[in-house]
Amino acid sequence: MKRWDLVISGFGTVGKQVARLLTERKERYRQRYDADVRLVAVMRSKAGCYDPEGVSSELLQAFSEENCMGDMTFTGIDFLKGSTYDVLIETGPSDLETGGAALSYMKTALAAKRHVIAVSKGALVVDYSTLSALAREHGVFLKVSGATAAALPTVDLLQYNLAGSDVTYMEGIFTGTANYVLGAMMEEGNTMETAIARAQQMGIAEPDPRFDLEGWDTASKLTIIANAAFEAKLGLSDVKREGIMTITQEQIAKWKAESLVPKLVGSLRKEGEVLKAAVELRLLESDHPFARVLGTTKAVRVETDTMGELLVVGGKSDPVAAASAALKDFEHVLQQTR
């Protein structure tokens, strides 16, 4: 039986769910893949815990509960370099300006021939080309489902289900928080503040809700999808971006009276060799398929040259679903390395 040692960087809402699901699925990995999967290390911003034989559930519990003061000399990169592992699952903050610590973790792991499964978006947005080149050079996988709408298949849909087809257009509702906030304002008469607070309680809103509501989250996902699945060289600044933070109660009342449904839609359109990316507020007729995508649910629609049109609705934003998407990526690594 092959040993698979895993590290999780970032041990917050999603990271903890990844750890929980990994424990639950241990037997499945044994039976299906003849794999002895162990979580050997987890790290937070100021501390990490590592046991080469597998971190015990008691230690994990203590690590997740303690007020993480850590050791002032702790650095995630040294911790990672000092750990022996096969796969890094990155669930730290998404820093869209520099890629943050996640970028150095991912580069370090890939250069050391470790597979990387990204849930955070910043590093992929900032330097996907270097990361994918490192993965190719070292013969390991860089998987990005968790960072590209998680339970809603996007990159996998394009790379696996539509392999060989030319996807000429893609559009979707990619940010559950924005969709939830718009729906709560339209259907439940909530204020934006109340709706944001609810999305934060659900664990799906980013630490700064403007990330979701000003379109950065959708723009980030589009950038990664474009680079990973369309082999484009898109930067975040290439995405035309609109948000929903300035929506007023007067606008809500008007749209209701006109039976229009507001949705934050991200799109990628091929125009010759150029890929045009945009995030915009669209006012949809009530019979539009996206108008019925409610709550934290997401959706994607694609147009292809030879496989027609596809619509996938579902994959709601949810920390457990995001963790499960990361482990879908892990399962694909297990399948592709057998």
Ligand SMILES: NC(=O)C1=CN([C@@H]2O[C@H](COP(=O)(O)OP(=O)(O)OC[C@H]3O[C@@H](n4cnc5c(N)ncnc54)[C@H](OP(=O)(O)O)[C@@H]3O)[C@@H](O)[C@H]2O)C=CC1
């Ligand atoms: N929440 C969701 O539903 C989804 C989130 N994502 C993405 O996943 C990532 C994590 O989200 P979420 O779990 O909600 O975020 P949280 O804020 O709950 O957790 C972030 C974790 O990262 C840790 N961290 C911060 N800095 C570092 C560092 N330098 N090195 C190691 N760890 C660090 C934090 O440490 P400490 O505990 O010490 O504060 C915390 O444990 C984000 O990038 C988000 O965009 C993607 C899909 C869905």
Ligand SMILES: N[C@@H](CC=O)C(=O)O
């Ligand atoms: N903030 C995101 C969650 C992760 O991608 C969302 O609301 O969909």
